[in-house]
Amino acid sequence: MVALAIAATCASCKVGSLIDSGAPVTLGDATHLIFVTEPANASAGAPIRVQVSAVDSTGALVAVFNGRVTLALAADPTGDALHGTVTVTAVQGTATFTDVAIDRAAPGYSISAQTTGLAGATSTSFDVAAGAPVGTAYATQPTSTTTGADIRPAVQVQVVDAFGNPVSQYSGTVTVALAHDGSVLKDASLQGTMTVTATGGSASFTDLHINQTGVGFTLGVSIPAGTSPAVSQPFDVVPL
Numbered sequence: 001m002v003a004l005a006i007a008a009t010c011a012s013c014k015v016g017s018l019i020d021s022g023a024p025v026t027l028g029d030a031t032h033l034i035f036v037t038e039p040a041n042a043s044a045g046a047p048i049r050v051q052v053s054a055v056d057s058t059g060a061l062v063a064v065f066n067g068r069v070t071l072a073l074a075a076d077p078t079g080d081a082l083h084g085t086v087t088v089t090a091v092q093g094t095a096t097f098t099d100v101a102i103d104r105a106a107p108g109y110s111i112s113a114q115t116t117g118l119a120g121a122t123s124t125s126f127d128v129a130a131g132a133p134v135g136t137a138y139a140t141q142p143t144s145t146t147t148g149a150d151i152r153p154a155v156q157v158q159v160v161d162a163f164g165n166p167v168s169q170y171s172g173t174v175t176v177a178l179a180h181d182g183s184v185l186k187d188a189s190l191q192g193t194m195t196v197t198a199t200g201g202s203a204s205f206t207d208l209h210i211n212q213t214g215v216g217f218t219l220g221v222s223i224p225a226g227t228s229p230a231v232s233q234p235f236d237v238v239p240l
Contacts, residue, residue: 025116030054030062032119033069035111036094039123044105044131044163047084050097052113052121054090061093067115069095074112074122078104082111090115105130105165131161133170135226139202144236147213150192154206157221157230159198167201174203176221179231182214188237190219210237 037051054065070087073080084099095113102109107127114120140156159170174197178190192207203221210217215236220229 025067026064027054027067027117028062028064029056030065030093030118031057033113033115033121034059035113035121035123037096039109039111039126041127041129042102043129044103044161044165045101046131047099047101048097048126050100050111050113050123051094052090052097053094054115054118055093063093065090065093067117069113069115071097071100072112072114073102073109075108075110075125077106077108080104102128103163104128105161105163130165130167130169131163133159133167133172133201133223133226134162135160135228136174136203136221136223136230137164137166138221138230138232141233142208142217142219142235144238145209146238146240148209148211148240150206151208151235154204155208155219155221155232156202156204159201159203159223170198170201170223172198172223172225174198174221174223176205176208176219177229178210178217179220179229180216180218180234182217182234182236183212184214185212188212188214188217213237213239 033052036053039048039050042048052069054062068089073082083101088095105128110125111123136157137160139158142151142155145151159167173195175195181188196203216234219232222229
């Protein structure tokens with residue numbers, strides 16, 4: 001039977017893509033699959049290289065095996081899925097995966113390998129760490145306040161990678177600015193300590209205040225090497 005080739009075109013989709021040669025499947029004397037290249041620790045979104053071979057009852061490689069091998073997450077501490085090309089056709093008994101990836105950082109992942117007609121295999125455990133810092137996410141949003149009074153509770157943000165994972169090792173600067181001026185004349189200013197150094201990837205702005213009344217102010221928080229500032233929820237500044 002000629003196998004179907006299915007391709008998922010969205011790299012961020014929860015279902016990976018498939019590659020198949022369409023050749024008739026030959027199992028030979030193979031009885032089960034084994035991981036010959038185990039997944040290594042990786043960063044979120046980074047490619048993980050894995051190789052899976054078909055072997056006989058003695059553990060010897062069965063080079064005639066040319067079936068499709070499919071990977072999935074076995075231990076999945078975050079509820080993520082395995083992204084990338086998750087099904088390939090074995091060549092000379094071995095299926096090589098070069099672009100599978102996991103987006104959510106956590107320890108204790110493992111991968112399963114399955115194929116029709118043979119017993120499957122499960123990889124050793126590995127960890128996925130956060131990627132490079134690209135922006136911030138609000139842990140504590142600004143709330144409405146009075147003119148000149150510090151915003152309470154203090155605005156707090158977490159530095160994150162491209163997938164929203166906290167980057168706890170970040171110890172650089174974080175800067176806040178007025179994103180939308182809600183004052184009538186659009187000449188209000190944000191005052192206080194507007195650049196702080198992150199600790200454990202987290203930054204708190206403890207003395208922010210705005211010098212005029214207005215409705216619908218927002219803040220923007222950014223890091224030097226990041227993308228666009230993270231814009232807060234709207235808040236008001238009322239008279240004393």
